[in-house]
Amino acid sequence: MEMKSLTAETRKRISLRGTGMYAAIAEQLREMILEGELPPGAHIDEKALCEQFDISRTPLREALKTLVTEGHVTHRQHMGFQVAPISKDEIGAIFEVLHGLEETAGRLAAQRIDDKQMRVLLERHRTMEAYHREGKRTAYYRANQKVHQQIVDVAGNAVLSDLYASLMSKIHRARGAANADVLRWSESLGEHGAILDALSRRDGACLARLLREHSEHTAAEVMKVLQATSGN
Template sequence: MSVTQALPKTARLRTLGMSAEIAARLRTMIQEGELPPGVRIDEKAFCEAFDVSKTPLREALKVLVAEGLVLHRQYIGYRVAPLDLDELRATFETLHGLEAHAGELAAQRLSDAAVTKIERRHQAMIDAHDAGRRTDYFRINQEIHQLIIDGAGNAVLAGIYAMLMSKVHRARGAANADMLRWQESHTEHEEIIAALREPGRPRLADVLRRHSENTAKEVLRVVEQTLAEPAARAAGGARR
């Protein structure tokens, strides 16, 4: 009998609940850019920060390894997984089409109640923007996009969209750290709201696609720059 099997059920549930909580916190830190790509995860430091033993922390890290957010190497430990530029490009190309198609469907199917809810979240996003709360702004930004996708009334499309967005979420967070893009995104969301309010919403699909393309351009620029920096440092060191 293993040690885990010998534990009372309540103890096992508490341990599993704790590891799930830690995984959720680390996932958010990775997706919001607090833990950037390639950074080493110091187990001792995180155990102290979360006030836990290594067991629930490692269980949480195993979940993130399975999700592709964290890499593990024996004798080296855990690191945040790097971003894959080619995969990002391909994912964004697919997302552009999904955004446009969702816009076409939402133009016909989005209810007045759904538009009102989107407008309320848009106002909350403006408040976050004006207060300089970047993390809140980015989170609400994502909620608005998901509300429009859900309003398209196609569960298959919504599922595919959510899955693909999980692949680019942390890369989008890095790009939104750029204040210029933050302002541009804010302006583009104003245009999305205007398109939602128009009778028949004829511009919605085009506005959503253009916003997606602009976001992709900036995200890929930031990621390319990030990936190029270590190579440039290594080349500079070799010349010395």
């Protein structure tokens, strides 16, 4: 399994001693899984990772145990650690819930967002546009997720925010595995523009509808790609 070389900043974090060491390793592995660098179902080569990170097996094991509790990694005796597989049925079910959460967040956000929060969202949208022009898909997707989470957060409901973030972490992994360069992009950016326009007008009904439709379009594309890559 070929892995990307670590940046100097990452090496510095991973070289930390004490309790921070395994957390830094877990953070790097989590990112590799979420971005699809470690694909679903892949066996985790502990020896290769120890060499890559220049660490012993003990902190690596602690990091992997953390990822097991998060559901990103599985462990079976005599078989070692494995990247958790993605269930198309589970992802489909999660999207069904997310559609409703997006719609609810839209109605509440239109009522509760303030001018400062709106300015931050508009600035992030401009950043997304720049990433789109420059062809930076990974950076674009991360900015995209920040915009969606902020819209949910300004709805002012902590339960809604926590549930949305938890479910989106699973969708993030599915999208990384599905290979973001085949997902719709320009269409999605246009939808984001319409969403922010509705939010700036504080039009809750329109915003709720647009967010739900945007979520449904994204779900259809992700499920199509997962179906194609699974071969089923």
